[in-house]
Amino acid sequence: MGPTDMPLKEADDRYIIFDNHMHLNPKGRFLDAVDMFLKAGGDTFNLVNLPDNSLGNDLYYETLYERTVSMSRIIREEKEFDLPVTLGPYPLDYFRIKETGKDPIEEMKRAIDLACRYISEGEANAIGEIGRPHFPVPEEILDASNSIILYAMERAAELHCPVILHTDDLNEEGYRLLERMAEHAGLDREMVVKHHALSQDLSIETQIRRSLLASKSNARIASLSGKPFLLETDYVDDPALGWKVIPPDSVPRRAIMLKSGPGNWEAVFSQAFRTIPIELFGEDKFKAFL
Numbered sequence: 310m311g312p313t314d315m316p317l318k319e320a321d322d323r324y325i326i327f328d329n330h331m332h333l334n335p336k337g338r339f340l341d342a343v344d345m346f347l348k349a350g351g352d353t354f355n356l357v358n359l360p361d362n363s364l365g366n367d368l369y370y371e372t373l374y375e376r377t378v379s380m381s382r383i384i385r386e387e388k389e390f391d392l393p394v395t396l397g398p399y400p401l402d403y404f405r406i407k408e409t410g411k412d413p414i415e416e417m418k419r420a421i422d423l424a425c426r427y428i429s430e431g432e433a434n435a436i437g438e439i440g441r442p443h444f445p446v447p448e449e450i451l452d453a454s455n456s457i458i459l460y461a462m463e464r465a466a467e468l469h470c471p472v473i474l475h476t477d478d479l480n481e482e483g484y485r486l487l488e489r490m491a492e493h494a495g496l497d498r499e500m501v502v503k504h505h506a507l508s509q510d511l512s513i514e515t516q517i518r519r520s521l522l523a524s525k526s527n528a529r530i531a532s533l534s535g536k537p538f539l540l541e542t543d544y545v546d547d548p549a550l551g552w553k554v555i556p557p558d559s560v561p562r563r564a565i566m567l568k569s570g571p572g573n574w575e576a577v578f579s580q581a582f583r584t585i586p587i588e589l590f591g592e593d594k595f596k597a598f599l
Contacts (some may be wrong), residue, residue, distance in 0.1 A: 324360050325598045328354035328560040329440070329520045330473070330504055330541035332354050333380055334361075337546035342557040343388055347556035350565065352598050355590075356381050357395040357438055357473065359545065360402065363462040366409050370398065370420040378432045391597060392592040395435040395473050396424035397461065400442050400454060436461045437473025438504050444477070453491070462494035462501070471500045471589045473520075477508060484515045491517075499588060505543060511536040518585060523555065528563040528584050532572035537580040540564075 330499075331354045333339050346354065358377040374396045381394045406413040413438035417439075427433040439461050441454040458474065465472045474487070485513065491498050498516035506519035508530040520539040521527045531538045540560045545553040564582065568574045587595055 311491070325586055325595050326350055326352045326561050326564050327379065327539075327582055327586045328523070328542050328544075328557070329502070329539040329586070330355055330357055331544045331557060332357055332359035332546055334359055334546035334548075335376060335380055337548045338557075339380065339546060340383070340387065342544065342546055343384060346557045346561065347388065350561035351558070353390050353392045353595070354560075355393045355435070355473075355541075356384075357396055358397070360399040362405060366405070370423050374423060374427060374433075378427060381432075390554065393434040393586075393593055393594055394427075394431045394432065395437045395471075396427055397421060397437045397439040397473070398457070399438065400440045400457075400475050403442070403450060403453065414453050414456060418460050421457070421464055425468060428470055434594065435471040435473055435502075436465050436473070437502070438475040440475040440554050441477055443475065455540075458487075459490050459494055462491055462496045464530050465500060466496040468495050469500075471502055471518075472496070473502045473504050475504055479503065479510065479513075481513050484510075484513050484517055487517055490513060492590045502539070502589065504541065505540075507535075511538060518589070523559040523563045524562065525566065528567055529570065529572075532567050532570060532577045535576075537585060539581055539585055 328351060333342060333356060356377060358373050361373060361439045364372050377396060378394060381392060385391060398417040402417060403413040406416045421436060424436050426435060430576050440458055441451060467489050487501060488498050491501050497520065502518040502520055504520050508521060508527045510519050511531060511534040518539060520541045521531055523540040523542055540563060542557055543554040544557045547553055567577055
């Protein structure tokens with residue numbers, strides 16, 4: 310048996326092999342992608358709504374959110390495990406809304422309010438992925454995006470839920486800005502998650518959670534850093550594009566790799582696959598795995 314064939318659960322069943330960011334599509338691989346994750350040793354994942362411009366602009370968020378929540382219900386029923394759900398307006402929606410002649414800030418705030426309704430009703434667990442475009446934009450769009458982040462943080466503080474952020478790559482000052490925004494909103498910094506963080510971000514001292522793409526190099530670097538982190542695939546279930554960003558079985562495969570690697574895998578597992586997911590989404594969401 311090679312190192313990548315080692316059973317994930319042979320040492321300790323206290324861990325929750327958790328993918329912090331996955332997008333599914335009922336018209337894509339959907340349950341086949343879930344099966345791929347489970348067969349590799351995964352337990353559960355954060356289901357994040359997948360933008361879909363084919364839906365049109367009328368009732369866009371109502372349709373998108375209900376589709377996402379419906380998928381979570383199907384997964385719970387057919388695969389018999391619970392999972393967190395994240396709903397929110399994607400940062401690039403700004404441009405789509407602008408083309409319709411509507412105010413992007415107001416429409417995206419309305420989308421955040423709708424996500425909060427699902428959260429308050431127990432159908433969702435986090436606001437996201439919201440934030441800023443990951444490429445250079447004019448100052449007015451950057452300011453608008455920051456105002457949307459701040460609003461989401463204020464609503465998250467009311468609901469005691471996480472905010473999952475999609476942003477440009479951040480340096481130390483970028484993380485400090487997010488910390489100040491969270492403080493202003495009354496939201497604990499630990500409830501802010503930088504989705505698609507870089508491995509070098511772990512050298513920055515911050516309480517903001519960093520969720521790294523589960524590539525082999527990221528997992529190795531992060532496991533040796535001694536810093537807490539989450540792993541994610543950011544899997545996009547688009548049948549026309551194949552495995553975009555990385556396949557849905559990547560997190561459990563990286564977990565197997567880390568168990569046979571040079572770092573302290575138990576310390577890594579304790580944070581990425583137990584403590585941080587529970588602190589973000591609540592112990593009740595994972596009680597079946599504990």
